[in-house]
Amino acid sequence: MAALAAVFALAILTHCSAVMGRAAPAIPPSTTAKGPVTYVFGDSMSDVGNNNYFPMSLAKSNYPWYGIDYPNRKATGRFTNGKTIGDYMADKFGVPPPPPFLSLSLAGKDVLGGVNFASGGAGILNETGVYFVQYFSFDEQITCFETVKKAMIAKIGEEAAEATVNAALFQIGLGSNDYINNFLQPFMADGTTYTHDQFIRLLITTLDRQLKRLYGLGARKVVFNGLAPLGCIPSQRVRSTDGKCLSRVNDYALQFNAAAKNLLDGLNARLPGAQMALADTYSVVMELIDHPEKHGFTTAHTSCCNVDTEVGGLCLPNTRPCSDRSAFVFWDAYHTSDAANKVIAERLWAGMSAGHGGAPPVAPPRVGASVPAAAPSPAPSQDDY
Numbered sequence: 001m002a003a004l005a006a007v008f009a010l011a012i013l014t015h016c017s018a019v020m021g022r023a024a025p026a027i028p029p030s031t032t033a034k035g036p037v038t039y040v041f042g043d044s045m046s047d048v049g050n051n052n053y054f055p056m057s058l059a060k061s062n063y064p065w066y067g068i069d070y071p072n073r074k075a076t077g078r079f080t081n082g083k084t085i086g087d088y089m090a091d092k093f094g095v096p097p098p099p100p101f102l103s104l105s106l107a108g109k110d111v112l113g114g115v116n117f118a119s120g121g122a123g124i125l126n127e128t129g130v131y132f133v134q135y136f137s138f139d140e141q142i143t144c145f146e147t148v149k150k151a152m153i154a155k156i157g158e159e160a161a162e163a164t165v166n167a168a169l170f171q172i173g174l175g176s177n178d179y180i181n182n183f184l185q186p187f188m189a190d191g192t193t194y195t196h197d198q199f200i201r202l203l204i205t206t207l208d209r210q211l212k213r214l215y216g217l218g219a220r221k222v223v224f225n226g227l228a229p230l231g232c233i234p235s236q237r238v239r240s241t242d243g244k245c246l247s248r249v250n251d252y253a254l255q256f257n258a259a260a261k262n263l264l265d266g267l268n269a270r271l272p273g274a275q276m277a278l279a280d281t282y283s284v285v286m287e288l289i290d291h292p293e294k295h296g297f298t299t300a301h302t303s304c305c306n307v308d309t310e311v312g313g314l315c316l317p318n319t320r321p322c323s324d325r326s327a328f329v330f331w332d333a334y335h336t337s338d339a340a341n342k343v344i345a346e347r348l349w350a351g352m353s354a355g356h357g358g359a360p361p362v363a364p365p366r367v368g369a370s371v372p373a374a375a376p377s378p379a380p381s382q383d384d385y
């Protein structure tokens with residue numbers, strides 16, 4: 001397993017730099033955007049198509065029913081039926097969401113705008129997500145950002161590149177997979193190797209090193225999205241005997257969030273110019289789960305496409321989703337629906353404007369609740385696409 005993982009890691013590492021240059025159709029650069037340049041790091045909650053470029057990735061959603069409520073009913077690689085929380089945040093700014101890193105041409109102007117490095121299956125730890133075979137772990141996402149920065153320097157010079165990065169907003173949504181697809185996964189070693197206290201320490205020391213690395217590359221304004229109540233996502237709820245949220249798992253998320261908050265506060269105190277904040281996605285998502293009807297939903301305990309007990313938990317091409325997709329908080333067994341993402345983005349935005357929710361004195365976050373996790377995707381049937 002370890003040897004296998006090492007091989008994959010190597011394959012992926014080479015991919016990050018090899019990809020530059022032979023880029024796919026360029027998406028218009030976001031340099032024309034009015035909002036701040038935004039760099040997004042994350043997992044399947046924030047992925048806007050990077051994993052589509054990985055031929056061997058098992059964390060993919062570029063098939064129907066994904067995207068059924070996206071413009072043109074298009075499956076883009078987003079792990080929901082419509083837009084992500086980050087997409088809705090970008091709407092608030094009146095800017096296009098940053099394009100996936102793997103769609104960019106590093107030789108062109110693309111490198112001066114925002115970039116989304118998020119990859120379904122990714123975690124804080126390298127070993128998280130190995131069974132998805134191909135994806136960018138957080139460390140690899142940072143390496144890809146480093147590549148972008150080098151290309152920027154080549155284009156506009158060291159000083160201008162540094163100023164752009166210093167002023168940019170770094171949105172990070174990671175950690176869910178370290179629980180869902182690692183610590184809580186019976187066939188992964190970390191859950192038996194570590195106690196939860198030890199595991200949190202491992203996550204936080206790793207995150208500490210990663211955030212310092214980003215700081216070293218010029219990141220100053222950082223919003224880290226706290227974990228959502230992971231014990232309430234359909235794939236966890238089905239593990240309880242009474243269909244209720246797993247309070248033990250929710251406690252893990254709360255403990256992690258508290259430790260992450262401490263870490264960010266410490267970094268702000270020690271690193272000159274650092275403005276790193278935790279976004280309280282836990283409360284926002286919990287409110288939707290506790291009081292769905294207050295926000296226009298009927299159902300928060302199960303997924304719209306009824307895959308809570310399916311291996312993988314992603315919607316299957318041949319299942320029928322619920323008839324009213326906007327009435328469900330959860331789209332699949334991990335990911336919130338388009339309608340929920342809209343409400344979550346609105347509430348996060350309102351929290352920022354009101355001065356709580358932990359945003360730095362920059363702009364609200366682009367990425368959202370770090371709810372989920374990607375799971376191995378079912379093979380899409382040929383005629384689906």
Ligand SMILES: *[C@@H]1O[C@H](CO)[C@@H](O)[C@H](O)[C@H]1NC(C)=O
Nearest residue numbers: 009013125126137139140143
């Ligand atoms: C994780 O992988 C990165 C390369 O992407 C490497 O630099 C780092 O040392 C690895 N971390 C651990 C703890 O092995």
